Amino acid sequence: xxxxxIARGADLExxxxxxxxxxFTAIENLDLKIPAGEFFALLGPSGCGKTTTLRxxxxxxxxxVGQILIGGKDVTDTKAxxxxxxxxxxxxxxxxxxTVLENVAFGLRQRKIDEPxxxxxxxxxxxxxxxLANRRPAQLSGGQQxxxxxxxxLVNRPSLLLLDEPLGALDLKLRRQMQIxxxxxxxxxxxxFLHVTHDQEEAMDMADTVxxxxxxxxxxMGAPEKLYDRPKTVFVSKxxxxxxxxxxxxETPNAATIAIDVAGNKISVPKERAEKHTGxxxxxxxxxxxxxxxxxxxxxxxxxxxxxxxxxxxxxTGVSNxxxxxxxxxxxxxxxxxxxxxxxxxxxxxxxxxxWKVEHSFGLADLPEVAAEHEPxx
Amino acid sequence: xxIAAFGHSGGAKPHxxxxxxRGSGKVALLLLAPGLxxxxxxxxxxxxxxxxxxxxxxxxxxxxxxxxYGFEIGNYVNVISQYGExxxxxxxxxxxxxxxxxxxxxxxxxxxxxxxxxxxLIQSLMLTLVIAPFFISFLLRTFAWKQIFSNESWIVTTLxxxxxxxxxxxxxxxxxxxxxxxxxxxxxxxxxxLYTSLERLDIRYLEAGADLYANPRKVxxxxxxxxxxxxxxxxxxxxxxxxxxxxxxxxxxxxxSTQTSMLGxxxxxxxxxxxxxxxASALSVILMGVIMLLVTFYVRKSGTDDLL
Numbered sequence: 001x002x003x004x005x006i007a008r009g010a011d012l013e014x015x016x017x018x019x020x021x022x023x024f025t026a027i028e029n030l031d032l033k034i035p036a037g038e039f040f041a042l043l044g045p046s047g048c049g050k051t052t053t054l055r056x057x058x059x060x061x062x063x064x065v066g067q068i069l070i071g072g073k074d075v076t077d078t079k080a081x082x083x084x085x086x087x088x089x090x091x092x093x094x095x096x097x098x099t100v101l102e103n104v105a106f107g108l109r110q111r112k113i114d115e116p117x118x119x120x121x122x123x124x125x126x127x128x129x130x131x132l133a134n135r136r137p138a139q140l141s142g143g144q145q146x147x148x149x150x151x152x153x154l155v156n157r158p159s160l161l162l163l164d165e166p167l168g169a170l171d172l173k174l175r176r177q178m179q180i181x182x183x184x185x186x187x188x189x190x191x192x193f194l195h196v197t198h199d200q201e202e203a204m205d206m207a208d209t210v211x212x213x214x215x216x217x218x219x220x221m222g223a224p225e226k227l228y229d230r231p232k233t234v235f236v237s238k239x240x241x242x243x244x245x246x247x248x249x250x251e252t253p254n255a256a257t258i259a260i261d262v263a264g265n266k267i268s269v270p271k272e273r274a275e276k277h278t279g280x281x282x283x284x285x286x287x288x289x290x291x292x293x294x295x296x297x298x299x300x301x302x303x304x305x306x307x308x309x310x311x312x313x314x315x316x317t318g319v320s321n322x323x324x325x326x327x328x329x330x331x332x333x334x335x336x337x338x339x340x341x342x343x344x345x346x347x348x349x350x351x352x353x354x355x356w357k358v359e360h361s362f363g364l365a366d367l368p369e370v371a372a373e374h375e376p377x378x
Numbered sequence: 379x380x381i382a383a384f385g386h387s388g389g390a391k392p393h394x395x396x397x398x399x400r401g402s403g404k405v406a407l408l409l410l411a412p413g414l415x416x417x418x419x420x421x422x423x424x425x426x427x428x429x430x431x432x433x434x435x436x437x438x439x440x441x442x443x444x445x446x447y448g449f450e451i452g453n454y455v456n457v458i459s460q461y462g463e464x465x466x467x468x469x470x471x472x473x474x475x476x477x478x479x480x481x482x483x484x485x486x487x488x489x490x491x492x493x494x495x496x497x498x499l500i501q502s503l504m505l506t507l508v509i510a511p512f513f514i515s516f517l518l519r520t521f522a523w524k525q526i527f528s529n530e531s532w533i534v535t536t537l538x539x540x541x542x543x544x545x546x547x548x549x550x551x552x553x554x555x556x557x558x559x560x561x562x563x564x565x566x567x568x569x570x571x572l573y574t575s576l577e578r579l580d581i582r583y584l585e586a587g588a589d590l591y592a593n594p595r596k597v598x599x600x601x602x603x604x605x606x607x608x609x610x611x612x613x614x615x616x617x618x619x620x621x622x623x624x625x626x627x628x629x630x631x632x633x634x635s636t637q638t639s640m641l642g643x644x645x646x647x648x649x650x651x652x653x654x655x656x657x658a659s660a661l662s663v664i665l666m667g668v669i670m671l672l673v674t675f676y677v678r679k680s681g682t683d684d685l686l
Contacts, residue, residue, distance in 0.1 A: 060585050080588040081597075093586035097604045106600070107590035152590070 009192035010071030010084070010159035011036040012057065017066035019052055026052040028216040030066070034209070039186050039193045041207035043200060045239065049216040050196045051090075054162050057194065059083045071159055081110075086153035087162040090169075092145045094137035100124065100148050101133035107156040123155035124148070126185070143174045150182070154189065161186075163195040167202060179206055200240050204228065212236045232275050234282065234368050243284040244333045245368050246306075250281045258363060263329035265306040267361065274363025282364040288336040289360040292323065292352040299355055306330065307353030314348060325352060432659035443653055453660045461644050461661060468641040469668070471553065472622040475560035476568075479617050480610065482561070483568040487609070488602075490569075491576035508569050520559055520632045527555055527633075551635030559627035564620065568613040575609025611680050619669055641665055 017030040027049045034040045042050040055061040057068060059080030068076045075083050086107065094103050101120050108116035124130045127147040137145055146166055153161055163182075167175045183206050186193050197203050203210045204224035211221040212235070220227060220236045231237035234245065246267050248260025258277055259268040269283045285304070292311075299305055309327030320336045323346075327333060333354050346352070432453055437444040458465070486508070494501045511519060527533060527549040537543040549555045583605065587597035603610075625642030628634035634643075641661060648658035 058585075058589055060588070079593075080585070081591050081593050085589070087586075087589045089582060089586060089589075091582055093580070093582040095583060095586070095601060097607075106587075106592070110591040110596060156590070 009036045009038075009190055012160055012192060012194065013067075013069040013072075014053070014057075015067040015069070017053070017056065017063050017068070019049070019056060019061065020064045026216055027056075027063075030217065032211065032218065032221075034192060034194060036071075036192050037190050039183065039195065039206055039208045041195045041197060041203035041210045042213055043197060043203040043210050043240070044213035045198055048213045050198075050213045051164060053213075054087070054164050054194065054196045057160070058085055058087050058162055084159040085162060086156050086158040086160075087164060088146075088149045088153050088166040090164045090166065092137075092149040092166075094145055094148055094152070096137055099134050099136060100129065100140070103137065103148060104152045104155055107152065111156070120151075120155055123151040126154070127151045127181075142169050143178065146170060146178065150185075154185065154191075157189070158191065160192045160194060163193060163197075165197050165199075167197075167199075175202070182206065204240070210240075212239060214239070228286075230273060230362050231284070232365050234364055234366050237284050237362070237364060242287050242334060244287060244290065245282050245284045245364070246330070247280060247282045247367060250276070250278055252277070257358065262306065263327070265304075265330070267304045267306065268301075268358045269361035269363045270359055273359070273361065275365035276363060280367065282367050283361050284364060285356045285361055287322070287334040288320070288338075290333070290335045290354050290356040291337075292325065292335050292346075292354050294346065294350065294352055296353050297355060302358050303355050304358055304361060305353055305355045306333070308351045309333065309354065311346060311348055311350050311352060314346075325354060327354070428659050429663060431655050432663050434656040434659075436654070436656060445655060450656065453656045454664070457657055457660045457664065461641070464639055464641050464644050465661075465664065465668075467638070468622050468665070469672075471557055471560060471628070471638075471640060472618050475557045475564065475621050476614050476618045478557065478561040479565050479568040480614060483565055483572050483613065484610075487569050487572035487576050491573045492579060492581070495577075505573070508566050508573075512566065516563065517626065517632075520563065520626055523555075523559055523562065524550060524632055550633060551630070551637065553638050555633045556628045556638045556640075559633040560621050560624060563624075563627065564617040567616040567620070571612040571616060572606065572609040575606045575612075579605055607680060611677060615673060615676075619673070622669060623665055 012032070012034040014030055014032040017027055017032075018025070019027040030049075030053065032053075042053060044050045052061060056063050057070075059075070059078060059082075063076065066076070067074055070084060094100075095106065098106070101117060101124065104120035104123050105116040108119055113119065121130060121133060124133055127150055129144060129147055129151065132140060132144065132148075137148065140148065146169070149166065167178050167182075170178060179202060182193075195203070195207060204227075207224060209221065210224050210227055212219045212227065214235045220232050227236065227240055231240060231243070237243035237245065246260065246262045248262050248267070251259050251261070253259050253268075256271055257268045258271055258274050258281070259266050260281060260283055261267075267283050271277065274281070274283075293307075296308070297305070307325075307327055309325040309330070311323055312326045312332070313322075313324035315322040315324075318339070320338050323335045323337065325333045325335060335354060430447065431445075433448060433450050434445045434453075435448045435450045437446060486504075490501055490504045490508075494504065525531070529548045529550065534543065534549055537549075538545050538547070543549070579602065583601050584597050587601045588594075592600060622640075623642050625640060625646045626632055628638045628640040628643055629646075630636060630639075634640075641664075645658045645661050645665075648654040648661070
């Protein structure tokens with residue numbers, strides 16, 4: 001059996017996966033391909049089906065319909081213990097009755113690998129916990145347990161490593177540190193990582209490819225920069241960062257752009273950045289790409305301008321200030337201004353105009369649920 | 379240490395708080411006083427009296443037994459030489475009945491505590507069924523088994539006709555039936571602690587085992603079984619100890635015969651029939667001593683203090 005395990009990462013393919021539980025459908029119709037050696041993140045809110053997807057890959061659940069292929073081999077009907085896959089569980093699930101070293105050696109012993117304890121010790125050294133080998137899991141801190149769980153999975157050199165929100169229980173500082181370490185380990189060992197998380201920053205920071213999941217299907221998939229720059233749906237635009245959305249009837253003033261009229265303001269988007277070209281469409285912009293002006297500026301056709309509005313909230317977040325601007329008949333618009341000492345000194349109640357470059361607009365395929373409102377959602 | 383085995387498993391041991399001040403020490407002593415007093419009156423004093431009685435001599439010269447306090451160690455020598463067979467039988471029966479109860483209870487407790495977890499109704503129904511026999515007197519239930527396995531019962535005649543039993547062989551009075559009765563009567567004491575332990579078993583550990591290449595059999599041996607060890611230890615203690623002292627099942631009035639009499643039957647007859655208090659007391663002290671030794675050894679050996 002041991003020969004079946006390959007030292008390098010393998011690709012993962014999910015074909016037409018559907019998973020039903022009594023009373024609800026967790027995954028509707030999922031097709032996914034993760035190339036070997038990639039760090040892939042499944043991002044979504046709780047209940048979106050991302051953990052179910054991971055459990056299907058691990059073999060802890062059976063799909064209702066569909067196929068799972070690891071390294072080109074169909075493993076749909078293969079039991080969990082026969083799959084060349086290891087998981088770092090959200091709760092770590094370290095065996096409480098074994099020492100840390102025995103926990104790490106567990107998988108090696110099951111596969112009858114030579115010198116399990118030596119290899120387990122090496123794996124613990126890799127996560128810098130070699131000196132705690134003889135402790136019980138309960139005697140370790142959360143961060144240490146997390147690293148033991150990682151060592152316990154990595155020591156088996158699985159073709160595919162599954163990470164089920166393994167950093168969720170850690171505090172922010174430790175989480176950042178573990179993110180860097182995880183990424184470094186992944187590059188070093190060259191394994192395929194499938195990381196499930198609801199933390200958009202974590203997903204964008206670590207993954208080569210991010211798939212945003214919602215209600216049992218993948219909304220959008222791609223490199224983090226691309227997803228952030230050009231979200232295609234309302235859900236992605238709001239789940240991955242924040243967005244200001246405007247809704248209006250599409251017009252085509254010239255061949256290159258599409259425009260909508262929002263309470264007398266013309267908002268444009270380049271045609272190639274719009275998913276939908278006709279009918280009522282939603283156009284958005286990221287808050288950090290928008291600027292405000294105390295006097296109506298004179299800008300060319302390459303800028304969108306909206307206003308005037310009133311500043312109704314200012315939030316200081318350290319690196320930036322977040323301004324909430326209420327524009328009559330339009331709604332609230334959020335603008336982030338970096339605290340680089342240059343941002344204008346402005347107070348609550350001030351009257352401002354908001355502008356951004358047309359090329360920073362993005363056109364969405366669907367509409368926000370309450371079309372009348374333009375409130376950004378964090 | 380026997381008590382520790384019934385405790386909660388998992389988690390680190392809480393650290394002892396820093397040394398309490400003198401005032402709180404007095405309060406603690408005061409709060410403990412009723413319990414200590416109770417133990418002194420109802421446990422230590424009778425135990426002391428039992429040990430004293432076991433060392434008495436009996437003077438039959440007047441025709442009526444007269445008990446004299448002495449230091450008659452010879453009572454113990456007599457008891458062991460005379461009733462060694464019954465003492466040995468008690469522990470052998472207790473051993474087999476405990477093993478049988480464990481083998482029956484574990485799958486049952488596993489089903490109730492793990493498999494039926496998502497169906498609370500089935501869970502509580504099954505738990506009720508486990509303790510339902512307690513609603514009927516222990517003696518009646520044991521007697522009912524005697525009826526069921528009586529010499530003229532269809533079970534015995536069927537077993538005879540298919541050749542499992544010879545035509546002059548019966549079940550009542552055999553060690554088999556005594557162990558059967560002991561197993562039956564003490565199964566709830568095994569099932570309940572096992573259930574408590576298995577009900578707490580975190581399924582995620584089993585999934586982690588499967589994820590780490592252990593097949594279901596290995597997962598059971600390496601994960602489920604060690605994690606349910608506290609339940610196994612308390613269950614076996616709760617059955618073994620009372621079984622070793624039981625005198626109902628092995629009695630000739632119920633499922634046994636003179637060939638199956640256990641230590642408890644001797645104690646009963648000495649205390650209540652021949653009024654030989656020193657012999658009965660010496661036997662009781664021996665029973666207690668052996669059980670304490672076995673339990674200490676067992677709890678140490680099973681390593682459950684590690685899990686607690």
